[in-house]
Amino acid sequence: MDRPVDRHERGEAVFRQVFGREPRPGSHPEFLRITVDHLFGEIWSRPHLSVEERELVALTAVALARTDWELRGHIGAALHLGMSREKIVEVIIQLAYYGGWPVANNGLRVAQDVFAELDAATGTDADHDR
Amino acid sequence: MDRPVDRHERGEAVFRQVFGREPRPGSHPEFLRITVDHLFGEIWSRPHLSVEERELVALTAVALARTDWELRGHIGAALHLGMSREKIVEVIIQLAYYGGWPVANNGLRVAQDVFAELDAATGTDADHDR
């Protein structure tokens, strides 16, 4: 059993591992602390599932929740953790059958947006990269 | 592009791989055929995700849908594909944070039932096996 300061540091480390950046203090600061402490410091760091498997679970759950802003974040996390665009798209295609066409059409629209912004940022020709 | 008969046979093979049994003609026969043809013959057999990864996505989606009967089936499938009880429980614990406590409490209750029935069927002492 560890001290609170331990879990916060561990949470920040897992957060960085997943999202590839520091937690942004932009949104509500207290909820950010809870997210780092509980979700990343105590749940994502538990055994039995790898971080990549946890992202597969999170990506699925967030796509089903149809909250675009959050979905953008987890598509970014999946890419950061090394999931290919094809694999992300494939998860969403499978969700057409487990959550319905609206979930998949919405998810693919968000994914295309994220991919296009990345291509624009890196000057990559989108037709090539996919 | 393959002939309809091909996808049905492939669907049955993938179904057996996932659930460890033949598709049961018990429920509605036409929907069973669609399930084998579309879902298993054309989706689960697509590239980019392994069958184990697809089960992780399906288990997540079905736990979030809170349809107990279906969830029992996918907990069985996960076990058949070699996912440990600890890992199944861990997916559901993570869903407490991505889908809410009611999803997790419901999912763990179903999981405990499935595990207990398996232990009863095999004469295993539950306290041991877990």
Add this chain to the structure above:
Amino acid sequence: MDRPVDRHERGEAVFRQVFGREPRPGSHPEFLRITVDHLFGEIWSRPHLSVEERELVALTAVALARTDWELRGHIGAALHLGMSREKIVEVIIQLAYYGGWPVANNGLRVAQDVFAELDAATGTDADHDR
């Protein structure tokens, strides 16, 4: 604009038309009155949709909500309004694609139960009737 007594009587009449029986005072009496007054007396009796079309909308919504007890009631209502078993099953099959496989598997299971009970009650051989 009609008097409260009018809408209650109209609500009871529409309720009988849809479900083929009197509203049962069994459950919470005040909510039953609200259901008869608002839902059947003022909404189901509005123009632009026939009662059969409204049942198609209600059956779809209730199947997606995955509340079995309520779904049983609306499968009964659909049958009472003359919708065939094939048509009810077809709505649920379409919902596999618009709400996901858990919705359809759950809905078909409930439908099979309702059909089997009806066959048992009328002494019909299920294999014949379908």
Add this chain to the structure above:
Amino acid sequence: MDRPVDRHERGEAVFRQVFGREPRPGSHPEFLRITVDHLFGEIWSRPHLSVEERELVALTAVALARTDWELRGHIGAALHLGMSREKIVEVIIQLAYYGGWPVANNGLRVAQDVFAELDAATGTDADHDR
């Protein structure tokens, strides 16, 4: 049992019948092919429900899913298939009672947007047309 090429052609024909336009290759091409093949080539073309009834089911499901972009598409499809604006609004009003006020307020806002854009495109005075 038909060859894959048949279902794709039939799917395109049903898609055109429902949406009044060719499938747009804009979004993810592989999911578009699956949508045409499975959803329109094999499900919308099944018996027991007319295309108008299937649109009533789809419109209901998509309004309940609260995915605005998809809902815009199905309000357009409903209009194309001859459903009046009053009837579309009436479906959404009924959903206030079967899916809750947030579903209805969201759906009516999207419907008003679609109607206003159509009026702007055709130079119709909105106050007249409704």
Add this chain to the structure above:
Amino acid sequence: MDRPVDRHERGEAVFRQVFGREPRPGSHPEFLRITVDHLFGEIWSRPHLSVEERELVALTAVALARTDWELRGHIGAALHLGMSREKIVEVIIQLAYYGGWPVANNGLRVAQDVFAELDAATGTDADHDR
């Protein structure tokens, strides 16, 4: 049992009490009338729950429904009824655990937008007011 005109007037009064403004005839006029008559004239005016408690229930339900436009309205209503910003945020934080992180992240984003607009409108320094 009151006459229809009574419930409409009562509904308008409760609507003003909750939202601090007249019902806006901007959106669909018939649904606005139903909202005033049924929801505010007959439900919000029932006994056993105070208007503040009803807003707590409504805010919770609308945050879980993830319909941003509606959520903005109920955050405004909660503020108008005297709920502090801290309390509104606290409801959404609790919903992280009862509805999942996507619900809370989405809700807090909407709340921050509403608070920021209010601060901009009143010339308040956001850092002060919170």
Add this chain to the structure above:
Amino acid sequence: MDRPVDRHERGEAVFRQVFGREPRPGSHPEFLRITVDHLFGEIWSRPHLSVEERELVALTAVALARTDWELRGHIGAALHLGMSREKIVEVIIQLAYYGGWPVANNGLRVAQDVFAELDAATGTDADHDR
């Protein structure tokens, strides 16, 4: 910032305050610990909402989630915290309008069951007590 042992003891105290009993080690022990530590030790014990207000939020969320077993628990908690049967029923009636009729019909059915069991256990005549 407190030590882990503090939050666990505080969590157990809040749990007892809400449910009127010790946490039952019956279900999954690790998730029970997380529930006591995170949900009750760190969230229910935060400021800005009273325990009674938090139960109103939880009851609403769980009724909307349609997980009967969990709903039974929170109806029991609400009663234990002093919420009257009329008030619990009233929350569910309001949810007919914010989450749809299936949510309310399901919730009222569960509530009637809980009330009837309590009456049977205490030998109270149900017609009297309500």
